[in-house]
Amino acid sequence: MKRLFLTLDYELFFGTRTGSVARCLIEPTEALLRITDAHDLKIVFFVDAGYLVALKRQMGDCPALQQDYETVTAHLRALSAGGHDIQLHIHPHWEDSFYDTARQQWDIDISRYKLADFDEVQIDDIVRRYKAELEHISGKEVFAYRAGGWCIQPFHKLSKAFRKHGIWLDSTVFYNGNADSEAHAFDFKGAPEKTVWQFDQDPVVAQQGGFFTEVPIAAYKVTPLFFARFALAKKKGGAQHKAFGDGRSIAQSRSWIIKKFLGASYSVVSIDGYKSSYLARAYRQWRTGKDNLNFVIIGHPKAFTPYSLTKFKQFLEAYRATFSPATFQENKHEITQSM
Numbered sequence: 548m549k550r551l552f553l554t555l556d557y558e559l560f561f562g563t564r565t566g567s568v569a570r571c572l573i574e575p576t577e578a579l580l581r582i583t584d585a586h587d588l589k590i591v592f593f594v595d596a597g598y599l600v601a602l603k604r605q606m607g608d609c610p611a612l613q614q615d616y617e618t619v620t621a622h623l624r625a626l627s628a629g630g631h632d633i634q635l636h637i638h639p640h641w642e643d644s645f646y647d648t649a650r651q652q653w654d655i656d657i658s659r660y661k662l663a664d665f666d667e668v669q670i671d672d673i674v675r676r677y678k679a680e681l682e683h684i685s686g687k688e689v690f691a692y693r694a695g696g697w698c699i700q701p702f703h704k705l706s707k708a709f710r711k712h713g714i715w716l717d718s719t720v721f722y723n724g725n726a727d728s729e730a731h732a733f734d735f736k737g738a739p740e741k742t743v744w745q746f747d748q749d750p751v752v753a754q755q756g757g758f759f760t761e762v763p764i765a766a767y768k769v770t771p772l773f774f775a776r777f778a779l780a781k782k783k784g785g786a787q788h789k790a791f792g793d794g795r796s797i798a799q800s801r802s803w804i805i806k807k808f809l810g811a812s813y814s815v816v817s818i819d820g821y822k823s824s825y826l827a828r829a830y831r832q833w834r835t836g837k838d839n840l841n842f843v844i845i846g847h848p849k850a851f852t853p854y855s856l857t858k859f860k861q862f863l864e865a866y867r868a869t870f871s872p873a874t875f876q877e878n879k880h881e882i883t884q885s886m
Contacts, residue, residue, distance in 0.1 A: 558595035566794025575848035596677035597641030632874035638695035792849030819850035
């Protein structure tokens, strides 16, 4: 049977307001679990470990940060004990960000938003510390990775540290995805139209016998009409389209917005907000494709809406019998054997 991976980037916002642990992480995740538990579906949580490390760095001076750390780690331990998969998500800007106790909010510095913005010694140290933090919390091996903001390139700067610390599976790439702002950049054009491949120095270049394995996020072609409807739902959609999260995202560049309204583009298959409107169509399209072994859905608890959770519930009710729910922890041997 075909495998479906439900993967969540477990993180706050990174704009002018990060939002709260309760509204961005705990409440939306628990709302989703009420749906997935009914269908015996386990989740892969790509946890923003840099946030946890940043909390530990400053919580001795701020009881509120200690409470946040204890709340999040208790939640992650419960998820891991419940059979969910805890894997590595890196937003390295936490290395440069700090909590302003006077204003009682995080001062976010995204000048080094990509892991490759650091030198190789720093990269090694970040991967080591962040992985150790998650393994301490979950009590299980961490070997899978998703880059913050999909910014995994240039990968050759990361590969040595990943090899050294046992990170061999990636789930960052999505077909024909790209972004080109100064802080936020990636280019997945030319990636294989496959659901698993091996690679060495570039995750979009398949290489038989490569050390690393890519299990890409499913992608779907969208038109400018989708973005018009997306914007309308966000502005006029009312409570059904209001996100759980109470923070603010990094603003998109003007050139990115213009590009999306000028022609078709590819987006991840997601359970976030209005993007959930094409989930069922994307799944049906994937099932008829040549390589339909792994279907990877992405989501961000902070971006869930009542509408998106309803659409996902309807998706499960319609298609749950057609796939085998999977996690990287439970299915790592099957993934490597399928190549």
